[in-house]
Amino acid sequence: MAYERKIGDTILSVDQISLAFGGVKALSNISFSVNQHEVFAIIGPNGAGKSSMLNCINGFYHPQEGTITFKGNTRRHVRPSEAAREGIARTFQNIALFKGMTTLDNIMTGRNTKMHKNIFWQALRFGPAEKEEMEHREVVERVIDFLEIEAIRKTPVGTLPYGLQKRVELGRALAAEPDLLLLDEPMAGMNLEEKQDMCRFILDVNDEFGTTIVLIEHDMGVVMDISDRVVVLDYGKKLADGTPDEVRSNQAVIDAYLGVAHDDAEE
C-alpha cells in the first residue's frame, strides 16, 4: 500500500489466556494485542488453537484462565450475544448461513442485535416497526452494494457457489457494523480469482469503515500481503508475534511452521 493508514490504540488485548478441554490444552498462556484499524492475522498449523482463540474472543468458549479486554472492558467470561452487542462480528470456518433463506434475509439477520422493536411489532410490521425495518434494510443494501452481490439478493444461499456464500457470510458480519471483525479462514477452498476478490473486500472494509480485522488464514501469500501484524500459534502456544517480515525471519517460526508446511508457503 502506498499510503499510510492510521493505526490507533489497542482495541483488543488478550492476556494470558489458557483454555483446556478436559486434559487437552487448546491454548496455554497466550497474550497479544490488536490495535484499532489493524489487519491482524493468526496463523499456525492445524490444531494450533487458532479457531479456539477466535471463539474465546467472541465469547463462544470460556477460557479457564486469563482475561480479554475489548474497548477497555476487561472480562474473562462473556456471552456471544454480549460480544456481538459490544461490536464484535465474525464469520465461520464452515459457512454458517441459513441455507433456505435469501441473501438479503441472511444479511438482515446480522442487524438482529440492533433491532429494538419487540417480536410483536416486528410480526405486525407496522408503524415504528416498519420504519425500523426500512432503516435496517438500507444498511443491508449498502452492504450488498459494497460486496457487489446485487444479482443474488433474492437467491436462497444454499444454491449459491461456495465463494459467494463466503461473501454473503462476510456481508452478514458487516451488517452488524462491527468495530472488530473476526474472520475464520475467509479464503479456504477458494480459487485464485475468488481469493483476490476476498482480499480486496477485506482491505476495503478495513479502509472504508475503519474496521479492525482479526483473521485466520492458511494461505501464507495472502497473510503476508494483507496483514499488518501476525501472531503465530503452535500446539496452543505462542511462537511469535510481529510484522509479516519479522515473523517470516523468526527462526522458531521457520522451524515449527513454515518449514513443515512447505506446500502452503509456496502457494
Next chain:
Amino acid sequence: MSGEKPAIGSVDTFPKLLLENARRYGERPSIREKDLGIWQAWNWSDVKGEIAEMAAGLKSYGFERGDSLAIVGDNRPQLYWAMTAAQALGGTPVPMYQDAVADEMQYVLEHAEACFAIVEDQEQTDKLLEVMDKCPKLKEIVFKDSRGMRHYDQSYVRSLDSLMEAGRKYLADNPGWFEAETQKGVGTDIAIMLYTSGTTGRPKGVMLSFDNLIITAKNGAEWDDLTEKDEVLAYLPMAWVGDNIFSYSQSYVSGFCVSCPESSDTVTSDLKEIGPTYFFAPPRVFENILTQVSIRMEDASWINRKLYAYFMDFALSVGPDILDGKPVSFGDRILYAIGEFLVYGPLKNELGFSRFRLAYTAGEAIGPDIFDFFRSMGVNVKQLYGSTEASVFICMQKNGDVKPDTVGVPATGVELRIADDGEVHFRGPGTFVAYFKNDEATRETKDDEGWVMTGDAGFFDADGHLKIIDRAKDVGKLNNGTMFAPKYIENKLKFFPFITEAVAFGNERDYAAAFINIDLEAVGNWAERRGLAYSGYTDLAMRSEVYDLITDCVNKVNADLADDDALSGSQISRFLILHKLLDADDGELTRTRKVRRNTVADRYGELIDALYSGVDVCPVEAAVTFEDGRKGTIKADVKIREAIVVNSQQAQAVE
C-alpha cells in the same frame, strides 16, 4: 418522407431538446437507476438541473468549446448526463467500451485527444491513470463512485460530487448561463464521436452530427410510433451507436424514460421489474434466452412440459400470423388465447417481455427457429440493418412485413444501391460526417455524392427486402469454383444451440472446413443429463460424445447447403472443436463479439493446416489473457472429424 430532410426546426441539438423536454414533459420520468435495491427516478426537470450543474462544473474545471470528454463506465444516468453536458459546452463526448483493457483505452484517448474523462469507478480510474503519461492531452479524471478512491491524492483526480458542487457555485454566480450556452450549438455541429470496434485494424472515430442523430432517431421513432410513454432498459455499452440511438437520442426525441440496470449481472431481473416496451438485443441474447428456457423446461414438471410442448407447437403455426394481423380462424384464436393464458403470458412475464411493443435485433443473422419462437408467442421481434456510419438505421422491418431471413426495407430517408460486386451502398440523413483525423479512410468509405460503402455483400429479394450474406471481402471461392460465403455457413452452424461460435475456412482451398466453439451451458447440460462428467470447457470440448453431437449438427448444415445451388459445393468436409472459447480479451473477437478472422487464422495456423492435411489429432498450446491482464496457456490435443458431404444432384451437375 422520401430523401427529404424532415424539419427539426430550431430545436436541433440535444441540449436544446433537453430544455424543450423539461418544458414539455417536466414531471415525466426521464431516467431511472436501481440503487440500494430501489428504483430511483429523475424527471426531465431534475435532469435539466443535473446537466446544467455538470456542464457548469466542467466549465469551472476548465473544459473549453471543442474539447473532447471521454466517458467510461456501465450505463449510468450521470454518464448519460455527461454526454449532454459536454454537448452543451460545445465539446464532443467520446463514450468508450468499459471492458476494454488499458492499452485499448490508451489508443482511443490519445487519438480522440480527450482532455477530460468522466469515469464510473476506481477500476476505470486505475486504467486511465495507467496510460495517462502516454496521453499528454488528458488532464482531468472525474470519478462517479468514490468507493476505494480516498487515497488518490492526485490533484487531477476528482470526484463527481466536487465537480457538481463547483457547478452549483458557478450557476449561482452566473444565472441563465446554461440556457445561453446551449443556444450556441447548431445541428451541423459534431454531437458525438464513436469508435468502431472494427474487425480489422485500429478503431476509427466516427463523427456524427446532431442532425445525423436527431433526424435518424426521429425517423425511427415515427416508423414505430414511439411516444413519451415507452420504456427502455439501457444495458448495452454506451460506446456502441445502438445504445446512443435507443437509450439516448430516441429518449430525447420522444421523451421516453430510460432505466439503467443495477449492475451488469442483474439485467435479467431488472428487465422483469421494469417491463420495457421497446427493446434491443443482439441475436445472441435471444439465443441465450431460448437456450435458458429450453433447459429450464426440461426440469419442469410433467404437466408443464406437456403444456409447453403442445402450446409452443401450436403457436408456431398461428402466432406469427396473429402478430402480423393476417387472417386466422376463430377456433385457432380461441386456442391461442388459452395458450396465452396458460403458457405464453406467464413465460413472457418471467422473461420481462410482457409489455414489449417491439424488439429489434441486429448485428448478426438470427436463427429462423429463434426468431419464430419469439414471434409465435407474440413478442414483436424485428430485424434491422445498421452501422455506426449510418447512425444505425439503414434497413428496418415494418410491422406486419417481417421475415426471418431478411433485414427489411430501406429506413425513412435512406437510399440503397447494390454495387456490381454485390456490395451494399447507402446514403441518408444519418450518414456520418467523417472519420476523425483519418481522411484516407473517410474517402475509402464515403464518396463525393455521400454514398457509403458498407462492406457487406447482399441483394434484394422479390419483395424488395434486403438480404445480407456476408462481408463483401470475405466472400471467396473454393478451388473448384464454388462461391464460399463463410459467414453464411457459420450462421447456419450457430443456429444450433450447442454451437456458440464458428469460423469457416475455404477460400482458395479444396474444400470448406470449420472451427467450432461449443456452448458450455447447452452442451454442459446435455452432458449432465447423460451422466458425462467434465471439468471445464476444454475437457468437455474434447469428448468424443460431444464430437458425435456436433457432427450431427454439421451434417444437417451440409444437407441444408446441398439444397442451395450456389453453395452446395461449399459443404463442410472436416471440422474441429476448439479447445478454448474465442475471446475478446485475446483479440479473437471484437468488443461487440464478432470474429476477427485474420487474428484467428494467425493464432491457430497449425490447426488450419491440420484441417487440410490428413491428420486426426493436432496438439496445441494457446496463450490466453485474463481480464486483469495476466497471461496463461491452455494445452490440448485437438481432434479433427470428417463430416458427411451430401452429393446432391445439383452438386454433381455443377461438376
